[in-house]
Structures are given as C-alpha cells and as structure tokens.
Amino acid sequence: MGVSTGTRRIAALLAGFLALFACGGPTAAAADFAVVTLQLRVPLYLDVSAAIDGTAEDFEREEGSGAHVVRSYVTITTNQGDWLLVASVEGWGNWALAVPLVSGEDVAVEIDVAEHKLQGSPSVVQSIAWRGNELRRAYTLVERGGAGPFQQLRLAYRFHPGLLQASGGLGPLRVVYTVVL
Amino acid sequence: MGRFFYVRVVLVAALLSLALSGVVWAQSPESSGTVNLTFSVPAHIELIVKDETVSISSWEFSGDGRVEGESFGASMIGSAEVSQHLTVHSNVPAWSLSQAFDTNAFLSAGGHVVIKLTHSLGAPSVVFSSTSDSNSYAVETGGSGTSTFDVVYYVVAPFSSDVNPQNSYNVQVTYTITAL
Numbered sequence: 001m002g003v004s005t006g007t008r009r010i011a012a013l014l015a016g017f018l019a020l021f022a023c024g025g026p027t028a029a030a031a032d033f034a035v036v037t038l039q040l041r042v043p044l045y046l047d048v049s050a051a052i053d054g055t056a057e058d059f060e061r062e063e064g065s066g067a068h069v070v071r072s073y074v075t076i077t078t079n080q081g082d083w084l085l086v087a088s089v090e091g092w093g094n095w096a097l098a099v100p101l102v103s104g105e106d107v108a109v110e111i112d113v114a115e116h117k118l119q120g121s122p123s124v125v126q127s128i129a130w131r132g133n134e135l136r137r138a139y140t141l142v143e144r145g146g147a148g149p150f151q152q153l154r155l156a157y158r159f160h161p162g163l164l165q166a167s168g169g170l171g172p173l174r175v176v177y178t179v180v181l
Numbered sequence: 182m183g184r185f186f187y188v189r190v191v192l193v194a195a196l197l198s199l200a201l202s203g204v205v206w207a208q209s210p211e212s213s214g215t216v217n218l219t220f221s222v223p224a225h226i227e228l229i230v231k232d233e234t235v236s237i238s239s240w241e242f243s244g245d246g247r248v249e250g251e252s253f254g255a256s257m258i259g260s261a262e263v264s265q266h267l268t269v270h271s272n273v274p275a276w277s278l279s280q281a282f283d284t285n286a287f288l289s290a291g292g293h294v295v296i297k298l299t300h301s302l303g304a305p306s307v308v309f310s311s312t313s314d315s316n317s318y319a320v321e322t323g324g325s326g327t328s329t330f331d332v333v334y335y336v337v338a339p340f341s342s343d344v345n346p347q348n349s350y351n352v353q354v355t356y357t358i359t360a361l
Contacts, residue, residue, distance in 0.1 A: 030224045033228065036230055036353070036356070038352040039237065040351075042240070042259070045242050
C-alpha cells in the first residue's frame, strides 16, 4: 500500500521547517557584531620657548627710577598638569641682581641690579637675588602650571643705572628657563 | 497444404507475439514521477574583524587639533590605520553597518575618537566618519557578496581635557551589521 502524494508533501514541508529551525532560521542569522578595543597611552608633550621683544637698543628708559627695561616672555606648552619652571641666570660684571618672580600675563618679572626689589605684588610669587660676582645661579620661578596648553609668562628685566655705573657696565646676561615635570 | 500451413504458422506467431506483448505491458509499473523540493535559503550575515585590538602608537602635537574637518583645539592626536579591517559576508540584498562607542575613562576625561571608514577595493571613498562626541550611529549600507573596509582611528587628547599622559586607556568600539 503506497503513501499518498499529500502525505509526502506534508512530510517534505515538515522536514523543511525542521531544517530551518536546526540552522537557526533567517532571523537569528540576520545580524552580527564585533568589538574592537583601542589601546592608547597619550605621550607627554612639553615645549618651552623664550623670546625678547627687541634687542638691547630697544630698552625702555623707565621714568622716575631711570632704569632700563627690556621685556621678554616665556611660553610653556604641555599636557602635563604640574610643572616647575626653573631659571638659570648667567652674567658678567660686578653687579647685584634681584629677580622678583610673578605669575600671570600682566605682571613682569623684574631684574634690578641695584637691590632686592619686589614689584607687581600681589602676583609676585617669589623673589630671588643675585649679588656680587656670582656668575651662575638657578632659581625657581613658578610653582605650577597646566591649566591650558599655552602658559605664557611675561617678563621684564630692569637694570638700575646707578649700579651699572658703579660696576663699570653690565656684561652679557643669559637666562635659561627649564621646565621640570 | 503447404501454403495453408505457412499462413497458419504466421497467424499463430502473430497471435503469440501479441499475447506476449500484452503480458509485458501488463507487468510494466509507473516509470516516471515528480519530486518537489521545497526549501528556504537562510539569510546569512557575518562580520569579521581583522584586529580585535588596535594600539595607537603614532602621535603628534597639533595646535588647532583638526581631524576630519573638526577642530578640537591644541591637542595630542594619535592615529592608527588598519587595512581591510572589516569584512562583511552576506547573502541578503541589503544590510546596514553601524558603530557605537562605549563609555569609558578616556571619553569621560574629555578625549575624542574619530573613525573614518573607507572601501578597500576600487577608488578610496569615505563611507562614514563619526565622532564619539555624538556617539552617532553612522550607517553604511551594502548588499550580497563580500565587502571589505579600511578603518582609520583618530584619537584626540586636548590639552584642556583631563586626559592624563600617565594613564593607559582602552576604548571599545562595537560594530553591528543588520539585515534590512
């Protein structure tokens, strides 16, 4: 006794559904995903530059004190939050030097060869002095930076005329700025 | 007599052959039939990632921090280019590819991630460029066959952010492909 055609068709349909079910079906295979992990470590960046607005001929004569003033600035670019700025001052001549140190853009560091002198308060953060024939000393200028990419310190070097005369003139002066993280 | 005998022999032979053919015909079963195969090819989409981990090793300082037309200010910008990074095998007529960024310490600190996806074959063309700022699902569509893509990852660490150079960061990007 044979199997009817209708029975065969029903069996074939059932087998097809079972095969689809076993394969997961179209719905389960219609999406896929993958995950990529980016591994990164941001490198430390630090750049220090210094410039003087002009040459020795551009010194301004300060009214009242009669001092000669030249302005300068130091720019620090870093992505590190904490840093120290150290200044190393070198000069020639028998003269005294005082450096009041300030932070911010509007108050200048002042070098006065006559005496210790603090000006620009309350922004002054430290005062350093250099007297006599010491040719090289290092000073800490600013304690901390990092609020932004460009930390700019404006500096002004003031030279008192009276001492220049007493010491027979002011030799070359070099200030080296170093940032320590 | 001889001629009548010959006729009879022919008649008997004819009757006999007719009878035999009838027997053979009666014993032959049905020799042809039809089988109907009913099946459905399952939809298949497969997304293959060449490198599950990508290290950002090339960094440079940028004053304006421009990446893919967007500016992030003074930044450290790292990048990594991965050729034929994504491969899609599909037998469906249409699918979409999207990506999403997870929430992590790097993005929370103000970092940014930019992804540029291009076709690997033929003329390079940008498929999509997305940033982690909006966590947008930039979508690319495709069809049946195999598609390969190149990926460029840009990582932006602005100086104004809290991204710490002393720390290591992991950023996860999830790619999803879906049949339309």
